Amino acid sequence: MTNISLADPSGRPIRVGLDVGGTKIDAVAVDASGRIIGRLRRPTGWGDDAVVESIVLAVAALADENSFAISEVGSVGVGIPGLVDAGAGRVDHAVNLGVESLDLAARSEEVLGVQFRVENDVKAAALGAAALNGVAGSMAYLNLGTGVAAGIVIDGQIWRGSRGTAGEVGHLSVDPRGRLCGCGQHGCIETFCGGGALTKAWGRPGALPIKDLFDAADAGDPLALSLRNDLYHGAAAAVRALVLSADVETVVIGGGLTALGERLENGVRAALRAGAEASPFMRSLRLDERIELLPAGSPAAAFGAALVGASITEKEIVSHG
Amino acid sequence: MTNISLADPSGRPIRVGLDVGGTKIDAVAVDASGRIIGRLRRPTGWGDDAVVESIVLAVAALADENSFAISEVGSVGVGIPGLVDAGAGRVDHAVNLGVESLDLAARSEEVLGVQFRVENDVKAAALGAAALNGVAGSMAYLNLGTGVAAGIVIDGQIWRGSRGTAGEVGHLSVDPRGRLCGCGQHGCIETFCGGGALTKAWGRPGALPIKDLFDAADAGDPLALSLRNDLYHGAAAAVRALVLSADVETVVIGGGLTALGERLENGVRAALRAGAEASPFMRSLRLDERIELLPAGSPAAAFGAALVGASITEKEIVSHG
Numbered sequence: 001m002t003n004i005s006l007a008d009p010s011g012r013p014i015r016v017g018l019d020v021g022g023t024k025i026d027a028v029a030v031d032a033s034g035r036i037i038g039r040l041r042r043p044t045g046w047g048d049d050a051v052v053e054s055i056v057l058a059v060a061a062l063a064d065e066n067s068f069a070i071s072e073v074g075s076v077g078v079g080i081p082g083l084v085d086a087g088a089g090r091v092d093h094a095v096n097l098g099v100e101s102l103d104l105a106a107r108s109e110e111v112l113g114v115q116f117r118v119e120n121d122v123k124a125a126a127l128g129a130a131a132l133n134g135v136a137g138s139m140a141y142l143n144l145g146t147g148v149a150a151g152i153v154i155d156g157q158i159w160r161g162s163r164g165t166a167g168e169v170g171h172l173s174v175d176p177r178g179r180l181c182g183c184g185q186h187g188c189i190e191t192f193c194g195g196g197a198l199t200k201a202w203g204r205p206g207a208l209p210i211k212d213l214f215d216a217a218d219a220g221d222p223l224a225l226s227l228r229n230d231l232y233h234g235a236a237a238a239v240r241a242l243v244l245s246a247d248v249e250t251v252v253i254g255g256g257l258t259a260l261g262e263r264l265e266n267g268v269r270a271a272l273r274a275g276a277e278a279s280p281f282m283r284s285l286r287l288d289e290r291i292e293l294l295p296a297g298s299p300a301a302a303f304g305a306a307l308v309g310a311s312i313t314e315k316e317i318v319s320h321g
Numbered sequence: 322m323t324n325i326s327l328a329d330p331s332g333r334p335i336r337v338g339l340d341v342g343g344t345k346i347d348a349v350a351v352d353a354s355g356r357i358i359g360r361l362r363r364p365t366g367w368g369d370d371a372v373v374e375s376i377v378l379a380v381a382a383l384a385d386e387n388s389f390a391i392s393e394v395g396s397v398g399v400g401i402p403g404l405v406d407a408g409a410g411r412v413d414h415a416v417n418l419g420v421e422s423l424d425l426a427a428r429s430e431e432v433l434g435v436q437f438r439v440e441n442d443v444k445a446a447a448l449g450a451a452a453l454n455g456v457a458g459s460m461a462y463l464n465l466g467t468g469v470a471a472g473i474v475i476d477g478q479i480w481r482g483s484r485g486t487a488g489e490v491g492h493l494s495v496d497p498r499g500r501l502c503g504c505g506q507h508g509c510i511e512t513f514c515g516g517g518a519l520t521k522a523w524g525r526p527g528a529l530p531i532k533d534l535f536d537a538a539d540a541g542d543p544l545a546l547s548l549r550n551d552l553y554h555g556a557a558a559a560v561r562a563l564v565l566s567a568d569v570e571t572v573v574i575g576g577g578l579t580a581l582g583e584r585l586e587n588g589v590r591a592a593l594r595a596g597a598e599a600s601p602f603m604r605s606l607r608l609d610e611r612i613e614l615l616p617a618g619s620p621a622a623a624f625g626a627a628l629v630g631a632s633i634t635e636k637e638i639v640s641h642g
Contacts, residue, residue, distance in 0.1 A: 161568020247482020
């Protein structure tokens with residue numbers, strides 16, 4: 001399933017993985033064979049102290065609910081949005097969590113006495129998606145959530161690139177006359193298929209604005225039809241950018257918008273086919289056959305975080321005492 | 322300079338590299354220390370037999386002019402446009418050479434009795450540019466010629482991706498209302514900064530249409546100004562696509578359009594700066610500082626082909642007898 005060993009040289013059999021989102025933490029406990037033996041969701045705190053506390057409480061609750069001791073936990077991996085320095089275990093600019101700069105690993109380790117490892121949430125999810133979907137070779141994980149970003153996994157390893165911007169296709173502009181992006185450019189892929197940008201462009205209140213938008217499109221609403229088309233078009237552009245630059249074999253789509261299920265999958269496939277219709281070169285790439293959708297509620301992100309934690313080397317464990 | 326050894330286990334000290342273009346072959350001879358000891362250009366033939374003949378004659382002329390014997394040549398590497406099967410030494414769909422499918426390595430080896438290795442011309446040039454420019458880590462070589470394509474080199478190795486489309490950013494669309502591309506899509510990066518597309522859009526006869534276009538832009542011609550701006554804009558889009566997906570550290574620009582020299586370099590830098598002006602995220606990437614231009618007439622492509630040839634392993638040499 002994965003080429004990252006979950007065996008722990010310190011003899012602690014449980015790996016914990018946390019996907020820390022803007023509103024909730026998704027936590028899984030994984031045994032040495034790679035099986036998920038427990039899972040729970042808890043709210044995320046706001047600001048440095050509350051984020052650390054909610055992470056610590058999530059690990060404790062997971063242990064309690066699944067009858068294992070913290071002393072049996074070999075590592076905790078945390079996937080978190082923002083700019084992550086994996087080596088230092090620090091996260092910067094996690095604006096959705098009210099965090100400017102936080103020594104997350106050190107502070108959490110201090111409380112729980114367990115090794116922590118921190119990774120960008122999309123990169124961790126990419127690793128988890130590759131493992132859960134059994135993707136060998138090269139894969140991009142395209143996260144369609146509030147924002148849009150991708151992580152690239154090659155032969156079971158996160159592809160880091162030179163400065164950590166690998167897979168940042170959300171901020172490639174594909175239309176100079178497109179909507180203004182939060183990043184300051186116009187027509188970024190994220191303005192077409194990011195949940196935040198679409199919600200803003202839709203502009204009608206509702207608990208599930210993108211679902212409302214899809215329902216309105218089904219009912220023939222012109223704005224909804226246009227925005228739904230933008231979503232398909234933007235996701236297809238992201239897939240093309242990932243294949244025509246990094247040349248990944250497969251693109252796995254995840255993130256909050258996968259709650260749309262088949263409506264999303266079929267729409268993106270159709271957009272890829274339509275975009276290739278006039279181009280023998282693009283047709284030859286068969287992109288519509290190279291995408292997969294994660295099931296809504298997939299534990300890929302938290303599972304990937306557990307894999308990140310499990311990748312702590314023996315040397316690091318020794319050097320940390 | 323490069324981590325590919327030029328030492329030859331068979332004891333033949335000379336490596337030859339050929340960059341086979343639509344009109345001419347650029348050939349270099351390289352000694353075991355990686356120094357270019359000879360270089361010449363010859364016309365390329367049209368069609369299978371003539372292409373093989375022009376390649377064989379280029380090697381023979383290079384030996385003759387530089388006073389070495391064919392028996393001293395350890396390998397010949399050939400960079401050639403088209404779909405290359407490097408393992409089989411075959412090239413398909415080299416339309417500019419009148420070649421549909423040619424067993425180039427086998428046919429050339431038969432005549433000269435020297436090991437041949439074949440590689441896509443842009444990938445070979447990428448390897449040569451990385452070596453000649455002393456780029457360690459990750460680099461993309463963006464070829465601005467008649468068409469537009471990039472090759473990616475990571476730690477001195479050509480990055481192949483899963484299906485050979487790594488770096489094919491020329492056919493990413495960045496404007497849905499853009500010009501029709503030869504590939505069938507609209508607004509491809511190649512329609513903005515490919516020499517062929519610009520020459521067609523310029524539409525005025527001349528031996529050096531892009532130079533004419535630049536001179537006309539300097540003189541205030543509105544169409545020329547608009548097309549020159551397209552060139553800068555397209556090249557900047559290609560740089561962004563390479564960094565925001567594969568996250569290469571450096572983009573080296575080569576190809577025929579580098580004859581424009583500083584006018585090209587300054588324009589692309591300015592377009593990168595202008596594109597980042599409104600975006601703190603893009604500004605933080607400092608893309609304008611991460612591009613380099615190959616000097617016009619650089620032997621990078623032929624030198625890279627020599628490196629490709631030199632990468633023939635001892636095992637292959639034995640298995641080929």
